[in-house]
Amino acid sequence: MCFFHMISFLNRTTMTDIQIYGSGPTILLLHSFWGSSQLFNTMVESLADEGYQIICADFPGHGDSPVPVEPYHFESLARLLEQRLSDMGIEKLFSIIGHSMGGYLAQAFASQFPHKTGSLVLLHSPMQPADAESIRLRTKEASFLRSGKKELWLRSVLSSNFAPGNEIKFAGAYQLLGKISRQVTVEGALAAIEAINARCDYRLFFEKAGLPMLVIVGQHDRVYAAGPMVADATRIPQAQIVVLSESGHLGFIEQEAECLCQIIGFLREKPKRESVSDPTHNRSLETI
Numbered sequence: 001m002c003f004f005h006m007i008s009f010l011n012r013t014t015m016t017d018i019q020i021y022g023s024g025p026t027i028l029l030l031h032s033f034w035g036s037s038q039l040f041n042t043m044v045e046s047l048a049d050e051g052y053q054i055i056c057a058d059f060p061g062h063g064d065s066p067v068p069v070e071p072y073h074f075e076s077l078a079r080l081l082e083q084r085l086s087d088m089g090i091e092k093l094f095s096i097i098g099h100s101m102g103g104y105l106a107q108a109f110a111s112q113f114p115h116k117t118g119s120l121v122l123l124h125s126p127m128q129p130a131d132a133e134s135i136r137l138r139t140k141e142a143s144f145l146r147s148g149k150k151e152l153w154l155r156s157v158l159s160s161n162f163a164p165g166n167e168i169k170f171a172g173a174y175q176l177l178g179k180i181s182r183q184v185t186v187e188g189a190l191a192a193i194e195a196i197n198a199r200c201d202y203r204l205f206f207e208k209a210g211l212p213m214l215v216i217v218g219q220h221d222r223v224y225a226a227g228p229m230v231a232d233a234t235r236i237p238q239a240q241i242v243v244l245s246e247s248g249h250l251g252f253i254e255q256e257a258e259c260l261c262q263i264i265g266f267l268r269e270k271p272k273r274e275s276v277s278d279p280t281h282n283r284s285l286e287t288i
Helices: 037-049 072-085 101-112 134-147 151-163 171-183 186-197 203-209 226-233 256-268
Strands: 005-006 017-020 027-028 055-058 093-101 122-125 213-218 240-246 284-287
Touching: 017 037, 027 226, 037 055, 037 093, 037 171, 037 256, 072 101, 093 101, 101 122, 101 186, 101 203, 101 240, 122 256, 134 151, 134 186, 151 171, 151 213, 213 226, 213 256, 226 240
Parallel strands: 027 055, 027 093, 093 122, 122 213, 213 240, 240 284
Antiparallel strands: 005 017, 017 055
16 A cells, blocks of 8 residues: 655645655656546556655646646746755656646656656657647637636537547546546636647657657547657657557546556666667557
8 A cells, every 4th residue: 555645835836735655766647637636546556556656746726736826838837846846855756657738747847857857658648739720629618618618618528538438438437537627727727728739849859868758649539649649759769659449538547457557567667768879779669
């Protein structure tokens, strides 16, 4: 069993109530838009039992974090996190695991503090910036929120996080996602939309960084299509790529055992940063 304690801190753009589980090499775990750390309960238990210390932090206006009082971008949140980790005596992360929006923050952190990042696990999280269609949809979403139609929007999009039919197969997870999403404040959601639309392009950085990376995508992801994410990852020399054949945007729930097995296996290998000399070095692609 893992143990847990909580540390709270305040900042004008606030990620608060950092939750710490277990002990050992430190892994930072970052959740998605409309989510919270609560979605990671099974993963946290499994990783803590493997001998890692897990740090979870909720985005502003999500989970236990208060409403943001000013706009933010992922680079500013990365700097805030780095300072808080340093204050906690954590000078290097063994790995960062980011799901969707959490992956954007993970990428921002790794690009700004590469010497403090041991490896990266991206779950359903593109490395490219938002395209015109994505920005259009997010802008529509923001319009719904500003007009008081948050519940209507959530009802229309929640099921799209799952592969078709999986919202019924995983009814408990679907209900939990609905509960967590409804706890997100409108202010928190609007701030996140602005940050998502303005996210940076980190592809060139990771192609040259030599950072060990595990990229997991869902074959039936209706939020971010698997194809472009796989194509980008294949250009990264130390990327290991896994396609979950029965998953949508929530592979760590829809194929929980397979996803955890891949993550734990990647972490057990203790991957190390290497110079990029052979453009195909260490790259692998697996569908499960």
